[in-house]
Amino acid sequence: MNTKKKVVAMLLAGGQGSRLYALTKNVAKPAVPYGGKYRLIDFPLSNCTNSGIDTVGVLTQYQPLVLNEYIGNGQPWDLDRLNGGVHVLPPYETSKGGAWYEGTANAIYQNIRFIERYDPEFVVVLGGDHIYKMDYSKMINFHTQNDADCTISVINVPLAEASRFGIMVCDEEHRVKEFVEKPANPTSTLASMGIYVFNWQKLKKYLIQNEEEANIKRDKGEKWSKDFGKDIITSMLKDGQRLFAYEFEGYWMDVGTLDSLWEANMDLIRPDAKFDLTSKEMKIYSRNNNMPPQYIGSDAMVQDSMISEGSVIDGNVDFSVIFQGVTVEKGANIKYSIIMPGAVIKSGASVEYSIVGSDTVIESGAKIGKSPENVNPGEEWGIAVVGHNITISENTVINPKDIVDESK
């Protein structure tokens, strides 16, 4: 029997992240690098630790190798515990057969027994693809103060963008009246951040109910789903359960697309940096690679950038994020770009407004991406992306907005 835990966190990390395409071909989305030395999953894991939550289930499904290795025993996040700690939970087989996770609600449903071992009062459900620092214990306090059944963390977004999100309509007491997924004509600007606090017994009841209902629909050949927002939240609202919106103030970024991943990295180095990773408050932890400090050579020009350990910079780096162990040779130019761990940018290569994947080699004279001001009339502009572990040969040109996932 395990020690009782007040809170268990369940982290949904099985997503393929198909819109991140070239960067998630062989790695799950939560393992995508961000911010010079982190991976996306560092944020929810560090937030858990910083909020005093020491029991975390990580639900994996898509390409879990890198992610599993990265999480390991959870030590970097202080989640190697005798009781609790971090547990990777892949889909499994039972005597009645096995099943892949069929949606976010089903993933938790299949792990009811894991949660029950800790007999928690509250279950916190988290996503693995958001950049933010948040003390979940404040949200749990808000949840108990309101005597809520479910609390959903929300953030105020500009009205023009509201139709991209799941939108909550609330009354003055923050009680959720209505939830609409991607509304065409939004009547509120409170977007769901995909962070939920549930009373465990209540959630369990709805998970079982959703599972049964969806399976009946499936048997009848009707449309079915096993999803948190769409099914669990909607059913709870319909039944008049107490759902509350917890308004989060601070930096939050959904890095679901290549453009937003690039933006979120740039947010770290803008002169009026919107997000600070250097502060000691709510520190973000990551697995360390044992690399020496970075070396900036005599011919280098480095400014307005973030550069991580193990990198050797002899070229020019301007307004960019350089991860661990990157080599930038003399005469290489990097501007407004993200260079992921272990990549090599050879002399005379130029990388502008681009993302270069881990361990990729950009040979001499290759040109990746372009500044918007240099785009020819009629030419399309956007961030160029070169995937992980490939080679772009000498003098090859990768146009803006191109996505390359094979050596060229």
Add this chain to the structure above:
Amino acid sequence: MSVNNKVLGLIFASMHDANLLDLTKHGTMGSVPIGGRYRLVDFPLSNMVNSGITDVGVITKANYISLLDHLGAGREWDLTRKHGGLHLLPPYISGSNGGIYEGRLDALNNISAYLEKSSAKYIVCANCDVMSTIDYRPIITKHIDSEADITLIYGKGEYDFEKNKDEKYGTTILSVVNDDEFESAMLKPPFKGPSNIWLESFIISRDKLEEIVSLACSLGKHSFTKFVLQEHKEEYKIKCYKVEDEFKRIGGFTEYWEANRMLLDSEKRQSFFRKKMPIFTKVGDSAPVKYGIGTVIKNSLIADGCIIEGNVENSIIFRGVKVGKDAVVKDCILLEGTTIGEKAYISGIVTDINGEIKENRRLDGELDKPLLINN
């Protein structure tokens, strides 16, 4: 051969602290910061781990709180083990010993209970005042094959008595025949030139070590160099092993300065920091370095957690250093947590941990005579 079960590592964390008084006053030689993010103990400790030695004792003396804090349970070196692992061996006082040791031999006598429990047949001993990245495996094999009692590890290097003479402890120069036959050892000899410099590390067969230690201590002798390598050298089968790796013995402040600056040389740096033999250290969980607009950075080694808004040249910058706007840092070593105010100009300076140089200040040391700014 499985090295693991047979070899024990011993690191002397406090040997020769007096050589670096300014930097060891709050700690031991082993906890002296080096190379941006390391402590001197990281080199011998990582060398042992990378050589497959998973049972390591670290012998401390006084002021070992910072060393304890750094090493913890040895997790960063993968030494948190059920079998073997890291053992910190502080001095203790009992009827049969004097507590605080003076030399290597009475230090070893102090830990005889620890040695008795070990099943190791061979012991690798290393000091913390030599920075080097060495694979001990071929040396251990050679030691076993040659049936030596003791194998001394040395490297070829420039020796200069003038630099060495003020040192409390000095460099030991070996006279070696055919690269591996030990002839004699000279402590601080008065000459200059290319020499066989002992790296203060050796491999010794465990039964021989116990024999030597009990004999020496019964005679009141403490110095390994004097007692074993000089007075009783005929009685033991002593061999030498030459390593081709880069190394730097840190006998004083000038050599400490030189050791750090060696790491600015790309070839030398690659010899100390190899992909297959990483130097492990305590993890700081600092963010990557953030450079401000208009910074000019040249030939510098910069650790994570720094915020650099000024200019840095030919310098080693440790973790969590802040360099203010329009400040100039030239030929400096800035230890962890140092703050350099806006528009300050410093050259030839070594700052202490959490040091502070106020804005607009100007401080000049010389390249051959750097200034240490104590807090």
